[in-house]
Every structure is written in structure tokens, then in C-alpha cells.
Amino acid sequence: MTPTDEALLSLLRLLKQQDYRFVTPTPATHARVIARPDRKRARSLEDILGWSLPFEPSVIDPQIMEYLDEAEALMKTDGMLHSLVRVSSLADCLYVHSAFPTDDQDAVFFGPDSYRFADLIRAEIADHTLGSGKRVVDVGSGAGVGAIVIGRLLPQASVAMTEINAAALRFARINAAAANVSVTAHHGNCIEGIEGTIDIALANPPYLIDAQQRLYRDGGxxxxxxxxxTMAEAILPRLNRAGRFILYSGSAIICGTDALKDRLNALAEKHHCTLRYRELDPDVFGEELADLAYAEVDRIALIAAIFERG
Structure with a gap:
């Protein structure tokens, strides 16, 4: 790790000792909350590292300030300081990711989908065991939620993560180290850099239409x-017998038809896999439907697609 990475790791460890917690909401909720008159500047650590509010040095623990400074994660504007990172809690782990707003092309996102993805993994792995040498891959790992959750559930497995966004892969490595989960990291698209067969693959890919084509958000x-x-097409042929691909995503429902379900069913048949497909939430990101790109869409549903190779 670089000195800046070590500083962020030290920050996560200190925050863990202090029992820091912050549940990250959707960007729309975040924007509404910080627009309130009493949210113009930070009054607590959660305001600084959760809500991304500007702050004065007197508000923050000097040791936390030092770690942020060493991590080059501070910016000064109009006489106030801003953290360039957020820290969120999920179960008993902490995750560093990008500050709000996540407008940059390589922004590293964490939010409600992260919590639901973790819950899906736990539900699907509850009765599953993998011995030493079995291979798990978190594809498009983002901040590393999938790799960390399954690494803690299946400590004997060999866990890898892939990510096209170098900034996300950096944070994922730091988050995994903070969670004491051993992972290997591969910078590349989909399963580039992963050789051989796979026992369990996980993915929480972007699934929205994004005019800015941000990596964490644009599903194509x-x-x-x-x-x-694209992920299913690449992963399914690489699954071992009884191997599993756990896909958490979103689907645009048009005139009552779920085209993503139809496409994934066809891929399952092509690669001799069974598919269990269900809606986890029938209606999310309703505000997106105001965009012309969604003019024909009735709703966006969150879905779980569980492939298993026969």
C-alpha cells in the first residue's frame, strides 16, 4: 500500500474503535437532507464523513484530521474544509468511498444497493460451504462489498475481485484490509485477469441510463x-459444475414486460444453467422516469438473478 492508502486504512481502523456508523442514503435523499437550513456546515463526525458537509478544524478529532490530511483527502474552499471521502457502515464493517456529490467519471459509489446486495449474498450463501481452494469472484467490485461479505461468510475460499475503475479498486483493497478479508484484486473489465473456472461469481453492476456515462451508474x-x-455471457461458461452466479441488478419494465429477464433466461439456456429470477423491489429510482431516456418505461425494478450450472 502507498502512504496515502495506509492513512485511509488507519482512518477506518480508528473509526471502528470509535464505533462510527453511517448509513448512506440515495443521492436524491442525500441532496434533500443537506439542503435543509440547519445543514450548511458540519456539527459532528457523521456530518463530515457521511453527509460530506464543510467543516472547521475545531469540529474534528485531531487524529482523524491527521489521517485525512496524510491521505490527501481534504480540500479547502471558502475558508472551510471538505472531506474528499465518505465512510459508511454495513453490518460491522466500514467502507471508504467517494464524497457527495458523486459527479466524477471515476466516482466510487456506495448506497442502498450496497446493503441490499449484501443481504442477497447472505441469503444465497446461508447454507453453502466452500473448502480451501474454491474460487469466488466479485465482478465489478466497486467499493468491495461483495468480496468482503462473502469472504467473511466463506473464509476458506479464495476470493478475487475485478474492477475497471482504478479508484474503486483502490478503495476496495483498503476496505478489505480493514475488514481483515484476504482478496486478490484485478484491474480490468468483467473477468479480465481471472483464469480458470469459478465456483461462485457475484455482481452488482450499474443498471441505469446515465447521460454522463459514469462508470458506477451507466448500465449501457x-x-x-x-x-x-454482458457479465452473464462472460461468466456462465466459466462456472464449475454446481457453480453459482449471484446477480443483483435493475430492470426497466415496459408495458408489463421484463426484457432483462427474457435475455437472462436465454443466456441460462444457452450455457446449460438454471435460473431463479425474482423482483426484490418493484419500484426504485422513480425520479429517473422524468428523463426522456425513460419515456416508455413504467418502472425500474430491482432484481435477483441466480444462475446455477448443472
Whole structure:
């Protein structure tokens, strides 16, 4: 790790000792909360590292300030300091990710999908065991939630994560170290850098239409479903017998039809896999439907697609 990475790791460890917690909401909720008159500047650590509010040095623990400074994660504007990172809690782990707003092309996102993805993994792995040498891959790991959650559930497995966004892979490495989970990290698209077969693959790909084409948000064609299909096409042939691909994504429902479900079913048949497909939430990100790109979409549903190779 670089000195800046070590500083962020030290920050996470100190925050863990202090029992820091922050549940990160959707960007829309975040924007509404910080627009309130009493949210113009930070009054607590959660305001600084959760809500990304500007702050004065007197508000923050000097040791936390030192770690942020060593990590080059502070910016000064209009006489106030801003943290360039947020820290969120999920179960008993802490995750560093990008500060709000996440407008940069390589922003590293963490939010409600992260919590739901973790819950899906726990539910699907509850009765699953993997011995030493079995291979797990978190594809497009983002901040590392999938790799960390499954690494703690299946400590004997060999866990790898892939990510096209170098900034995300950096944070994922730091988050895994803070969680005491051993992982290997591969910078590349989908399963580039992963050789051989896979016992369990996980993915929480972007699934929205994003005019800015931000890596964490833009799901490509098919109203944001393209990346989910591309991942399935690459991963399914690489699954071992009884191997599993746990996909958490979103689907644009048009005139009552779930086109993503149809495409994933076809891929399952092509690669001799069974597919369990269900809606986890029938209606999310409703504000997106005001965009012209969603003019024909009735709703965006969160889905779980569980592939298993026969």
C-alpha cells in the first residue's frame, strides 16, 4: 500500500474503535437532507464523513484530521474544509468511498444497493460451504462489498475481485484490509485477469441510463441492462459444475414486460444453467422516469438473478 492508502486504512481502523456508523442514503435523499437550513456546515463526525458537509478544524478529532490530511483527502474552499471521502457502515464493517456529490467519471459509489446486495449474498450463501481452494469472484467490485461479505461468510475460499475503475479498486483493497478479508484484486473489465473456472461469481453492476456515462451508474443499452447481460455471457461458461452466479441488478419494465429477464433466461439456456429470477423491489429510482431516456418505461425494478450450472 502507498502512504496515502495506509492513512485511509488507519482512518477506518480508528473509526471502528470509535464505533462510527453511517448509513448512506440515495443521492436524491442525500441532496434533500443537506439542503435543509440547519445543514450548511458540519456539527459532528457523521456530518463530515457521511453527509460530506464543510467543516472547521475545531469540529474534528485531531487524529482523524491527521489521517485525512496524510491521505490527501481534504480540500479547502471558502475558508472551510471538505472531506474528499465518505465512510459508511454495513453490518460491522466500514467502507471508504467517494464524497457527495458523486459527479466524477471515476466516482466510487456506495448506497442502498450496497446493503441490499449484501443481504442477497447472505441469503444465497446461508447454507453453502466452500473448502480451501474454491474460487469466488466479485465482478465489478466497486467499493468491495461483495468480496468482503462473502469472504467473511466463506473464509476458506479464495476470493478475487475485478474492477475497471482504478479508484474503486483502490478503495476496495483498503476496505478489505480493514475488514481483515484476504482478496486478490484485478484491474480490468468483467473477468479480465481471472483464469480458470469459478465456483461462485457475484455482481452488482450499474443498471441505469446515465447521460454522463459514469462508470458506477451507466448500465449501457437495453435501458441500462446491457452490462448485466454482458457479465452473464462472460461468466456462465466459466462456472464449475454446481457453480453459482449471484446477480443483483435493475430492470426497466415496459408495458408489463421484463426484457432483462427474457435475455437472462436465454443466456441460462444457452450455457446449460438454471435460473431463479425474482423482483426484490418493484419500484426504485422513480425520479429517473422524468428523463426522456425513460419515456416508455413504467418502472425500474430491482432484481435477483441466480444462475446455477448443472
Amino acid at each position: 443499452a437495453f435501458h441500462g441492462g446491457q452490462i448485466s447481460c
